[in-house]
Amino acid sequence: MDPLEEVRLKIAKVEAEISALTTEIREAEENIRHAGDAIEKQRWVKKEEQLRDKDTELLKQKNKLLDKEARLESAAGAGPSTTETGVSKVDLADQVQQMQSEIADLRLGRVQSDLEIANLHLKLDSSTRTSRTEAESEGKLELGPSA
Known part of the structure; x- marks a missing residue:
């Protein structure tokens, strides 16, 4: 198996994870939404936080x-160095990487927002x-209707 195939296999495994x-x-x-009490809710919030960190x-x-x-494809000369529109494949790979990095940053921001919301719910419950x-x-x- 060549290095490019190995990397693609690793990408597929990570995507599955x-x-x-x-x-x-x-x-x-x-x-978290269906937790019976604050302790159970906090346990699930912590678990979710760990899962999001791993994500x-x-x-x-x-x-x-x-x-x-992208570097292996470029080094191997996998096909022409430009697309049909004349855009460099390396430039496209850089743009894709930049977008993926921005997406990861947005997801991290969402994770932090979700955790803040969960903590606010816990504080409100408490x-x-x-x-x-x-x-x-x-x-x-009053603990019930007065007779």
Whole structure:
């Protein structure tokens, strides 16, 4: 197997891992939404954070492999050095790599936003419980319809 084929195989493996991780992240998000209490919710938030960190690392790995693939194609002279429109294949590969890097940055930003939202939900849940407990202890909250 030549180096280009090896890199393409590695890219396919990383893409499969990313796909599987995406499914796990969705499941963790569902578990966060349906968590019974704050402790369970926090556990799922932490799990989701770990999965997203791994996803980010895999995206970086994929980008490096795509860059290596482009360099190998260029070095091997895989076909003409320009496209039918006259654009350099190396320039196109650079543009693709730049876009993939920007996509990875956007996904990382989304991950951070999702984590901030989950933490706000936890704080809100905790605050709501604290307020309710305080109101109950002060007798300000009726526990049921009065007869």
